Amino acid sequence: MTMIELPCPAKINLFLNITGRRADGYHELQTLFQLLDYGDTLRLQRRPDNLLRLHPELNGVPSEDNLIIRAARQLQALNPQQTLGADLSLTKRLPMGGGIGGGSSDAASTLLGLNRLWELNLNLAQLAEIGLKLGADVPVFVHGKTAWAEGIGEKLSPIQTANSWFVVLKPDCHVSTAKIFCHEQLTRHSSPIKIAAFLEGGNGNSCEPLVRKLYPNVDKALIWLNQFAPAKLTGTGACVFASFQDQETAEAVCGQRPNNIDGFVARGVNTSPLHKALGIL
Numbered sequence: 001m002t003m004i005e006l007p008c009p010a011k012i013n014l015f016l017n018i019t020g021r022r023a024d025g026y027h028e029l030q031t032l033f034q035l036l037d038y039g040d041t042l043r044l045q046r047r048p049d050n051l052l053r054l055h056p057e058l059n060g061v062p063s064e065d066n067l068i069i070r071a072a073r074q075l076q077a078l079n080p081q082q083t084l085g086a087d088l089s090l091t092k093r094l095p096m097g098g099g100i101g102g103g104s105s106d107a108a109s110t111l112l113g114l115n116r117l118w119e120l121n122l123n124l125a126q127l128a129e130i131g132l133k134l135g136a137d138v139p140v141f142v143h144g145k146t147a148w149a150e151g152i153g154e155k156l157s158p159i160q161t162a163n164s165w166f167v168v169l170k171p172d173c174h175v176s177t178a179k180i181f182c183h184e185q186l187t188r189h190s191s192p193i194k195i196a197a198f199l200e201g202g203n204g205n206s207c208e209p210l211v212r213k214l215y216p217n218v219d220k221a222l223i224w225l226n227q228f229a230p231a232k233l234t235g236t237g238a239c240v241f242a243s244f245q246d247q248e249t250a251e252a253v254c255g256q257r258p259n260n261i262d263g264f265v266a267r268g269v270n271t272s273p274l275h276k277a278l279g280i281l
């Protein structure tokens with residue numbers, strides 16, 4: 001195999017509970033990662049040399065900082081003697097800085113795709129360990145299952161959800177994950193909850209009150225979407241979402257959104273489209 005085209009699906013955090021802070025500054029959390037059947041597309045083509053070329057470059061992100069190139073370099077470093085190169089082309093659909101894991105998912109698809117193209121034979125646990133060095137959200141995309149997560153997001157237990165339809169809105173602002181996690185007003189010591197308590201409902205996102213206060217456009221989007229169904233923040237934002245029983249209702253709500261808010265409709269899935277494309281899981 002010399003070429004492969006792979007999906008890079010989004011995630012939303014159905015809830016997010018921050019329970020503590022580690023000595024290295026990272027936060028201990030509980031969350032439910034819901035994978036969606038919507039995302040970027042990455043085309044990977046093997047090269048006869050050691051070069052990595054990414055097209056197009058993302059606005060404001062030099063190629064060497066792009067998580068795709070950083071993921072590929074991690075794999076090259078494991079096998080410095082081998083000829084491992086690739087042309088990578090990305091069709092970007094997921095808004096950046098949205099809390100829907102776009103960069104992390106691109107990185108995971110790069111790891112799984114190059115593992116296949118370069119015949120490295122690493123297993124998912126090994127790839128997830130490499131992915132965790134790139135970001136706390138990468139392992140869930142490597143494992144490819146909607147999952148309950150603890151630790152900093154890397155201790156994963158797959159869980160089946162109802163595969164609802166979601167409206168995801170991207171208010172016109174960019175939220176920095178690092179800025180929210182460093183903020184003195186973040187609620188960072190909530191009591192841990194059990195899966196059963198989450199399933200009974202009523203759990204929100206520890207970051208939401210702070211993000212609403214700092215970013216009025218997020219607050220406005222939540223108020224707007226709440227007219228139709230209970231709306232929540234995903235990750236540290238800026239995206240907000242609500243679930244609907246069928247596609248038609250979700251499309252109708254999304255279609256009425258205010259002009260200054262981007263949005264899309266996607267179905268929740270229990271298994272990643274990436275893993276389906278690769279024929280694993």
Ligand SMILES: C[C@](O)(CO)[C@H](O)COP(=O)(O)OP(=O)(O)OC[C@H]1O[C@@H](n2ccc(N)nc2=O)[C@H](O)[C@@H]1O
Pocket residue numbers: 013016025026027028029031099104134135136137138151152153177178181182234235236
């Ligand atoms: C908030 C979530 O989106 C929930 O899914 C993720 O935990 C964020 O994951 P991510 O974007 O992959 O995060 P990283 O790139 O690893 O970290 C970005 C910054 O967020 C903070 N960070 C992230 C994850 C975490 N559990 N605790 C943190 O404190 C750190 O300050 C870090 O410098």
Ligand SMILES: Nc1ncnc2c1ncn2[C@@H]1O[C@H](COP(=O)(O)OP(=O)(O)OP(=O)(O)O)[C@@H](O)[C@H]1O
Pocket residue numbers: 058060061065066067068095096097098099100101102103104106107135137177235236237238
């Ligand atoms: N391939 C990539 N796609 C998007 N962003 C990237 C990529 N590579 C590096 N980045 C950088 O990562 C930052 C965060 O992007 P991303 O879209 O992953 O945020 P996010 O959806 O908030 O992620 P998360 O939910 O994991 O916190 C961007 O602002 C950009 O500087």
